Amino acid sequence: MIAPPFDDALLGRLSEASGVSGGEDAVRRILIDDVRDHVDTLEIDALGSLVARISPAAPRSSRPKSSRRPRNGPHVLLCAHMDEVGLMVFAIEKDGRLRVRRVGGIDQRILVGQVFRVGANGLKGVLGALPPHLVPRPEREKVISIDDMYLDIGASTREEAERHVAVGDYACFDTTYEKWGSTRKGKAFDDRVGCTVLASLVKKRPPVPVIAVWSVQEEVGLRGAGAAARRANADVAIVLEGTASGEAPGASPGESAPVMGGGPALTVQDRTLMADARLVDLLERTGKERKIPTQWKRPGVGGTDAGRISLSGAGIPSAVVSVACRYIHAPAAYLDVRDPQRVTALVWHTLESLRKEWT
């Protein structure tokens, strides 16, 4: 069977949507509209994760309950997280300035001078800094702490600010999705690219029963995926991610890996997971058979939902397939659109391999 195509336009819509961990509504709405007509069941679980099920054959009205694992191969959990790193409004001061805290891992040095979209209505705000003229020279050698930064929405009193913003509102980077050649630029490719791959996959009836999970709160401790996995009761799990490329001036070829445009990046190990050896082997082999170039994600760094999923219940064999992106967890990242196309194909063909040989 031919793998379904990667939906480039969906990536653009998802990238521009706001979905800081705990506030994924806008992303979820786009995904619901996108996949609703293609899947057998669709639910939002107790934590907010979006869960779809789709079988190789369209379901009949009266399915016998005991028909788990007929001849369809293993039940496969595919997971990508909807959330992104960002800020939360923590307090509103008398003069209308917003105090913010980070949600997820962000280098505080990148925040100064950035524009954010605050709250459900996307009100613009700027993270200001004193002009260099007013900063004594020794001070300029120091990193500005987020505790000393304020989000300025233009309000001059607390009452004015509170008409637009409330404590607990999220703020995301204000970044436009753009493309040139095969390059895509946008925010939150970690993990909207995985979300898009997963949505692209379920638009065609898969070779094995698939439980698709678009999870919440990955960036704040892998919180959505474990609960969803416990409920999914799958035999195998593959997590789809946007991961960090190691490319930088002066980096040796070894240090650069994985590289943007280098094909699906496979994980052997990260801080949360020892990938299942059989599953990694199957992914690598499937890549070779289908002439899809693969590369290795750097072991020892990062962590994904697969860590939680693999330990859910009595354990689920798990692996991660990623798109290497430059500058994740920052306002704008790059990716090469051929990578998610290849990830879509690799995962699709791996589902075919799983059907044939996973027992």
Add this chain to the structure above:
Amino acid sequence: MSALPGVPGHEAPAAEAIAKAFSIHADRVERDRAGNVRGWIEGSAPKPRPRALFAAHMDRIGFLVKAIEPGGFIRLTELGGFDSRTLLAKEVVIHSSPPIVGLFATKPPHLLKKGEADRVIPSEDLYIDTGRSERDVRRMVPIGTPVTLRQPPVDLLGGRLAAPAMDDRAGVAVLLGMLEILHTNRPEWDVVMVATVEEEFGLYCLGAKTATESIGPQLGVAIDVTHGDMPGVKEGDTYPLGSGPSICVGGNIHPLVFEGMKRSARTLGLPYSVEGCPITSATDAMDIQIAREGVPTGVIGIPCRYMHTGIETVAPEDVDRCARVLAHFVASLEPSWRAEEVLK
């Protein structure tokens, strides 16, 4: 209630007293395998009824006896986080049988070396003196005996109360208050009040995780203390004593529960604050939310000054308001209320 011992893993004495207090208004009181105390209120909806779990931890930070040194001096290991600067010259109870009293020993100023008074003593260098002989101490105090700060409750002006273990016995008092209200004002849901074990120490909030696993609630709420207003702390990091509970918002909290609790406070005309929890609420709710197949959670805080000392200070009216808000919230739930949504 603040006088009861109950360091993490050794909650039995507190559990007994709490079970007794629960039994006045609860339909059923039990102690589960993990050691949690549960008090049930049966709902009025037809069975099977949904269940709401309200958790406040009954453990309190404290110590275990780690070693007895020549001279009968006792070294401790911490269960929960103290600032060692707050421990000097405080009295403690060593919960041996019979319990004995000791204190964190310090040097008189006469014997301090130059500059010594400017240095902080790390907690592993602190020791307890019981004023007893080494022989007696060894005979009376087994290694592993729990130790807690000894501080009778202090009534301050305006009805405010300073005592150890307000974190989170104030939360347990909220559970009691809720039982009293719900006993007569029956909710449609089954409601279970859980005084949890081992929140202050361990990889998990052990009691909350295991109770959620065995009860399988459709809603979970953690009640814990939050930081009261104190000098030198930025506005927005703390919540004034007497200003009502703080209702938390953030990833650890389901938006529907957050909105529902706010609505109840407004309906009752009670003051409240909103507390932003960007990453974690650092309460039992962290483990309630991700237990089983996921549980929609809420978090509510009682403003408390000087947390993790022996003089944790709260305003009792905040405890009362917290109980009323939560009781109203759970009583307002329709039996069909669910956070999950089936779209197709």
Add this chain to the structure above:
Amino acid sequence: MSSLESNVDALLPELLAAFGPSGRESGVRRTLRKALRGLGTLSEDATGNLRLHRPGRGPRLLLATPMDAAGVIVTRVDASGLGRVTLLGARAPVELVGSTVVFEDGRKALLGYDRGPGSKNGVDLEADQLFLETGLGKKGEREFPVGSVGAIEDRPARLGEFWCGANLEGRAGCAAVVAALRVARSSRYDLHVVFAAQSDLGSRGATTGAFGIDPELAIVVDVAHLEGKETPGIAVGKGPCLGLKESGYVAHPEALALLKKAAAAARLKTQWLIREHEGTDARAIRAARTGVPTALVAIPARRSGAAFSLAHARDITQTAALVAKLLAGAPAKGGSR
């Protein structure tokens, strides 16, 4: 020589030498399967745990001990044949300098470190300063692809009264448990034994294993390294340590009482273990499902500063004796404290 002692002496060297870095415990699983033949029903689970079940009418008891060991994963190999690695498990990088790394198919390489100018002899060595000498030059990259998982080669030795080995931390408990199972052929417990995988990566095998078994009571057997000030009053050679508190874990009074009773019945001297910074699978099992009363017995051991550590042979045998006595004794029902 007691039968426990001869069993430990025969088993331990083979267990120490078996391949089994965290998450790739294939070799030690094989060794254990052989050693456990005829002692119960064996199975493996998704995390890589080896499980043994011996049905009984009493309460469901989980006996757990880790089986993994330190390892490395190749992160890249340059044209010079020098590789970089990331460490599997919580070992200090400096301890591994000079070790031989062995891969599952028998290939070997050596671990060195960048001794840059001003370096303080590696005391604060970071893992990314370690390098893997493949001895292969340009071919190294092909022979040791990124993601290759290696173990620290162990050359176990008996030094006087001590057992000494690089993998002692993960394997001494296995030897004690197998020896105990061989001696205590019958017990009234419904006994599940988990030789836990990925223990040193955050008790992952114990987490899934305990969930799958859902025990009413658990005993964890492990090794505890003694650290001067952190563990005052405990010594190697003075008997098994009963866990009172460690990182993330406080003993469950009832489960602990069972160990105390078994120790008294076996006339063994035990020591109390309280430590701040290290922990065992006990903390994960304790929190499994609806909560499992869990106790810990640990074999005291000494670090060498290099890859190997040392444990007193008698402590291992006595730990086995303690476990055997517990299995043979009257079962206690797990329940609330």
